[in-house]
Amino acid sequence: xxxQLDMSSPEFLAELEKxxxxxxxxxxxxxxxYHPMEDVNEGVQLGLARHKMLYGKRFCPCFMVEPDESKPxxxxxxxxxxxxxxxxxxxxxxNEGKCHCGIFCTPEYAKENS
Numbered sequence: 001x002x003x004q005l006d007m008s009s010p011e012f013l014a015e016l017e018k019x020x021x022x023x024x025x026x027x028x029x030x031x032x033x034y035h036p037m038e039d040v041n042e043g044v045q046l047g048l049a050r051h052k053m054l055y056g057k058r059f060c061p062c063f064m065v066e067p068d069e070s071k072p073x074x075x076x077x078x079x080x081x082x083x084x085x086x087x088x089x090x091x092x093x094x095n096e097g098k099c100h101c102g103i104f105c106t107p108e109y110a111k112e113n114s
Contacts, residue, residue, distance in 0.1 A: 005050055012053060019049040022058065023103065026084045032093060032104045036114035044103040048083055058083045062101045 005012055023045060027033060034041045047061020056074075059065045060081035068076040079087060088099035097109030105113075 005053060007046070012049065015053050016045060016049040019045050019052065019058065026104065030084070030089065030104070033107050033110045035098065035102045035105055036110050040102045044101045060085055060101060
């Protein structure tokens with residue numbers, strides 16, 4: 001069952017702010033930029049903040065998160081997709097210009113698609 005979060009609660013808004021700082025840092029660390037469409041970035045940031053509050057980690061919002069059978073009370077995502085995920089770093093951004101969720105792009109991709 002999907003857990004409900006109050007996305008207007010002070011707790012959620014504080015986590016969202018932290019998540020924005022986190023994604024800023026990821027961009028800087030890897031030399032990436034945000035997607036030219038702002039709603040893509042907002043949607044992913046909301047999803048990351050939501051997962052951090054529900055599961056304790058910033059699991060990629062575009063992949064399923066499930067209970068980890070080997071560790072009760074812990075969660076995992078398919079393909080170990082914790083942001084920024086290895087597939088994005090090693091394959092998606094270098095080869096496709098953006099990660100699966102679309103938030104992180106190469107400067108070239110962003111320019112071509114803005």
